[in-house]
Amino acid sequence: MATALPPKLQEYLDDFRFITTREERADFLIDIADSFQPVPPAIATKPYDEAHRVIGCESEAFVWAVDRPDGRLDYYFDVLNPQGLSAMAMSAILDEACSGAPLEQVANISGDVVFSFFGRDISMGKGRGLTELINAVVYHARQRL
Amino acid sequence: MSDIKSRGYANADKLVSTDWVAAHLNDDNVRIIESNEDPLLYPSGHIPGAVEVDWVKDLNDPLRRDYLDKAGFDALASRIGISPETTVIFYGDKSNWWATYALWVFELFGHSNAKIMDGGRLKWAEEGRELTREKPTVAPSSYAAPERDDSQIRAFRDAVLQHIQAGGQLVDVRSPGEFSGETLHMPGYPQEGAVRGGHIPGASSVPWSRAANDDGTFKNAAELRAIYLDEIGLNPEEPTVAYCRIGERSSHTWFVLTNLLGFGDVRNYDGSWTEWGNSVGLPIEK
Numbered sequence: 004m005a006t007a008l009p010p011k012l013q014e015y016l017d018d019f020r021f022i023t024t025r026e027e028r029a030d031f032l033i034d035i036a037d038s039f040q041p042v043p044p045a046i047a048t049k050p051y052d053e054a055h056r057v058i059g060c061e062s063e064a065f066v067w068a069v070d071r072p073d074g075r076l077d078y079y080f081d082v083l084n085p086q087g088l089s090a091m092a093m094s095a096i097l098d099e100a101c102s103g104a105p106l107e108q109v110a111n112i113s114g115d116v117v118f119s120f121f122g123r124d125i126s127m128g129k130g131r132g133l134t135e136l137i138n139a140v141v142y143h144a145r146q147r148l
Numbered sequence: 149m150s151d152i153k154s155r156g157y158a159n160a161d162k163l164v165s166t167d168w169v170a171a172h173l174n175d176d177n178v179r180i181i182e183s184n185e186d187p188l189l190y191p192s193g194h195i196p197g198a199v200e201v202d203w204v205k206d207l208n209d210p211l212r213r214d215y216l217d218k219a220g221f222d223a224l225a226s227r228i229g230i231s232p233e234t235t236v237i238f239y240g241d242k243s244n245w246w247a248t249y250a251l252w253v254f255e256l257f258g259h260s261n262a263k264i265m266d267g268g269r270l271k272w273a274e275e276g277r278e279l280t281r282e283k284p285t286v287a288p289s290s291y292a293a294p295e296r297d298d299s300q301i302r303a304f305r306d307a308v309l310q311h312i313q314a315g316g317q318l319v320d321v322r323s324p325g326e327f328s329g330e331t332l333h334m335p336g337y338p339q340e341g342a343v344r345g346g347h348i349p350g351a352s353s354v355p356w357s358r359a360a361n362d363d364g365t366f367k368n369a370a371e372l373r374a375i376y377l378d379e380i381g382l383n384p385e386e387p388t389v390a391y392c393r394i395g396e397r398s399s400h401t402w403f404v405l406t407n408l409l410g411f412g413d414v415r416n417y418d419g420s421w422t423e424w425g426n427s428v429g430l431p432i433e434k
Contacts, residue, residue: 025205029191036188061242062186086241086270088188124204126185127394127422 006111012100016119028122036092042067042079051081057139060132062087064094068143076109076147077102078140089121093133096120097140109144112137152266156369158410162403163266163366164237166275172237173197179230182269183250184241185396193279195239195272199228199286203246203396207253218295221257225291232259232291239265239272243360249399252416255301257293264403267365274363301402303389303415305423309430312350317388319380320347321356321401322421326393329434342425346434348391352380356397359404372409384411391417391424 007013022028046067047055057064063083068076078101080094101109114134118125121133152163172178173196180198182190190200201207206224209216216224230236236254238247244264251262265272273279298304303311312318320327329345347353358375359367366372376382388411390398395418405411417424424430 025187026191029188032188033192036192085273086186086189088192089186092188121187124202125187126204126396129185129187 006107008111009100009104009108011104012096012112012116015096015100016116019119025122025124032092032120033088035095036088039080039082039091039095040098041081046079047081057132057136059135060090061128062090062132064090064132064136066094066136066139066143068140070147071103073103074147075103075106076143078143089125089129089133090136093117093120093136097137101140101144106144106148110141110148112141114138114141155366157408158369159407162263162407164263165266166272166277169195169237169239169265169272170277177233178235178237179228180237180239180265181228181247181250182240183238183246184269185246186241189241189269191281193281196278196280196282197284198239199284201228201238201250203249207250215253215256215296218257218293221293221296222291225259225293226288227286229286229289230259230291231289232261232293234261236262237265238262239268241269243270243357243364243400244268245356245397245400248403249396252301252399252402256296256298258297259293267363270364301406301415303391303417305417305419305427305430307415308348308389308391308417308419308424311387311389312348315350317382317386318348318351319376319382319388319390319398319401319405320351320353321390321392321398322347322353323355324353326421327351327353329432342421344425344432346425346432347421348424349431349433351391351433352382354380354401356392356400359401359408366404366408369408372404376405376409382411384409387413387415389415389417391420393421394418395420 051065055065055067057066065081067079071077078098082090114137117130117133152165153160180195181201182194182198183201207215238251240247247264254262327347361367390401392398395416398416402414402416405414
């Protein structure tokens with residue numbers, strides 16, 4: 004039996020399946036991006052350690068994974084490009100879905116979910132950057148399994 | 149930033165300032181067009197009255213790797229309510245990288261009355277100017293474009309091969325890592341959609357973003373000449389080809405060389421590395 008995805012991520016994916024128009028997709032993602040919270044100073048302050056930079060993300064996204072007592076991870080993000088709305092939306096989804104989720108489920112996330120959220124009509128560079136954001140989250144989970 | 153007219157550009161009329169745009173928001177002869185890479189930016193807020201032209205949805209043929217044809221351009225022009233006489237002002241994210249790409253496509257159809265808002269979306273926003281989520285109501289226009297002319301500012305693979313065999317000027321505007329071939333493969337991910345990393349033989353490396361200041365505005369002519377003429381030795385009188393990965397970043401350099409430095413013959417090779425780096429039998433350098 005295939006390993007499940009984090010429940011909140013699955014919930015988002017189910018919600019996005021009902022989206023039929025580009026405008027509706029954009030409005031949904033903008034609302035999510037508006038909820039984005041950058042990494043708190045207790046976790047990291049600028050200038051950030053380059054080890055946390057998401058390679059390939061032109062919106063200058065950074066990811067931190069902090070161990071919890073229960074063995075799971077809390078994720079934190081920042082997006083330095085003020086116009087990096089897509090990266091902010093993806094970060095907000097990953098934060099909500101992956102922080103505190105079972106590591107096996109986080110490790111099971113495929114980069115292809117980018118297209119479930121953003122559709123196929125995104126540039127190669129944008130798709131790559133968002134995929135690398137997911138990969139960074141997945142990487143930390145796999146490192147601890 | 150200094151006034152555009154004082155920067156020494158060959159064709160300063162191809163640039164307008166944010167002040168100019170603010171003063172022409174209600175000008176019926178002007179259509180403001182936002183073109184971004186990030187599809188969320190326009191719906192999240194745009195210059196009042198601006199329409200969106202999306203590079204994937206609006207400018208590309210959905211079934212061939214090519215741009216829209218005359219019928220498609222006529223329909224696009226009608227949707228955004230322009231006539232051949234309308235002054236179109238492009239702006240967008242990433243230092244106007246996508247705006248110059250859209251402008252280049254418009255010029256393939258002879259709509260040369262097209263300009264760039266210097267500094268793009270970021271400059272407008274950072275100046276605290278109004279952004280709205282309200283989409284304008286545009287009365288459809290009637291537009292009859294000429295057939296797309298690929299002969300003047302667009303280069304195809306075989307022409308690029310002939311160009312390099314003749315020792316022609318070639319500018320690779322990708323990042324240094326892409327130019328050297330170092331960043332083709334990150335762990336588990338092919339970055340460029342190409343089977344080989346490197347560059348087209350004879351190309352000089354000037355990443356596109358070197359032509360832009362930190363605020364997204366274009367550098368002045370003296371600064372640009374120092375890069376393209378003094379540093380890599382381009383001759384404005386000689387034919388020049390620019391390329392990147394799919395022709396978007398190189399449209400920015402095409403705009404700089406053509407309009408800001410006055411090069412007479414610059415073509416954008418939109419097949420770029422995703423074509424050249426995958427093609428059987430074509431030489432590369434690392």
